[in-house]
Amino acid sequence: MQTILTGTQFQFNCSERGAYTGQISNIEIDGLDHRDYPDYVDAFISNARVDGRLATEEELDQMNDDAQFRYESVEASLY
Secondary structure (H helix, E strand, O other): OEEEOOOEEEEEEEOOOEEEEEEEEEEEEEOOOHHHOOOOOOOEEEEEEEOOEEOOHHHHHHHHHOHHHHHHHHHHHHO
16 A cells, blocks of 8 residues: 655535535555556555545545546556
């Protein structure tokens, strides 16, 4: 498990709250397999903080569904 600290903004869509932007930090990446370099298709965000609180499962799903955000988070955790 890798942890990165970041001040990244992410746009969420929630049926209860509508669209909102959260400040993402303490992103934890699981599923890293260096044999899968450079794609890391099995890597995923397993935990993160949104505005200082733990991300919900729905928020984690949305972060993982955004392929570019997930890949940039994986890259940031490696370097």
